[in-house]
Amino acid sequence: AQSVTQLGSHVSVSEGALVLLRCNYSSSVPPYLFWYVQYPNQGLQLLLKYTSAATLVKGINGFEAEFKKSETSFHLTKPSAHMSDAAEYFCAVTGAGGTSYGKLTFGQGTILTVHP
């Protein structure tokens, strides 16, 4: 079984500040990890994904995430927040094999607010 915990349902930052959204996962098989962003009244857009290659993954819009197996974490960061980053962010996991293969399990989401 797999699960994802996103620490903090709401994160608020000032424009230009560091963005850090936390994600911890639990997986009985080597995980594939994803971050998605959802803007109001829109679908889910892939930001980045980890698929067992480089542990530091760079995504779109200046976001990146680092896979840390020892900490079972996959935190999302961006050095400088922009007003357009305000959205809800979801961390998700799927397994590399087994019965969970193919199914994405999502965290509860973190709403990012960016203040001017």
Add this chain to the structure above:
Amino acid sequence: DSGVTQTPKHLITATGQRVTLRCSPRSGDLSVYWYQQSLDQGLQFLIQYYNGEERAKGNILERFSAQQFPDLHSELNLSSLELGDSALYFCASSVRGGGTYGYTFGSGTRLTVV
């Protein structure tokens, strides 16, 4: 445009009714996944089809059913609708299992049951 098409975008219906949500996957993708997004439950996996066959099932209610057709489009059927079924329903597609190749999501169907 993600390449995954969901219709209709909005649906308002009464309790007890039946609706069908449609999803056309991205060209070349064989797997289709259905998810339900609600305020209290978050994003919940419902069901997966791969090349026409059911591959995995999540917490899908018995009142809900789905299928994937030979042209790979999928339909999610919701019957005996209840107020609590009001949610955003997403379809996603992937080439195969999704882990390696990633998932592409549609823009969703917002279902309101009144």
